[in-house]
Amino acid sequence: MTEPVAIAAHVNGRDRTFAVQPHDTLLDALRDDLGLTGTKECCLVGECGACTVIVDGRSLDSCLMLAVEADGASIQTVEGLAEEAGRSLSVLQQAFLDTGAAQCGFCIPGQLMSAHALLELTPHPTRAEIEEGLAGNLCRCAGYEQIIEAVQRAAEQRADRVAEPMSRREPSVDVASLPDARVAPQ
C-alpha cells in the first residue's frame, strides 16, 4: 500500500485539500474525495468526454489525468458552473434546458464543460467551431442538434448580457427550486 499524497487545489472557487493515492485519477479524486459526482465516469479511456472538467482554463478528460498532477491547479466542474452565477443556472445551463438538449442527461456535464471552455475562448463560435469544440463529447441519446442549438443560443444570450444594463436583466432560475441542481443524474 503506497502512502497517500496531499493535494491542494482551487476547486470551483474554493481552496480544497485532499489526500489521494499516486495512481488515482483526477476523476477519482473529484467524485470520491470531494463528492463532486456531477462529473461522470464512463469509458475511462478518454473516448466519451463524460468526465470533462476545466483545469487551468483548459477542458480535459479527468479520467486521463492523475490527481497528483492537479496539485496547485484551478479546477472547475459542472457544479461550479451554477456557483459562478450565484445560486442560479448559468446562461449555458439554462440554454441546455430550454432547447431540450438534456435527454438521459448522462453526457450533459461533460458537454457543458466543453461548451463553457469553448465560449470562454471563442465567445461567438461558428457551427463548425462548436462541432469541433464538442467533438470529444459523445451523446448516446444522439441529441447533438439540440446541444449545438443550446451553445448557439448561449453565445447569443451571453453577448446580449454584455450589452444589456444589469437592471434590465431577467431574474434567473433558482437552482434550489430544481429537482437536481446539476441538471444531470448522479
Ligand code: FES
Ligand atoms: S470517462 Fe473519461 S473520457 Fe470517458
Ligand code: FES
Ligand atoms: S443526453 Fe443521453 S447520452 Fe447525451
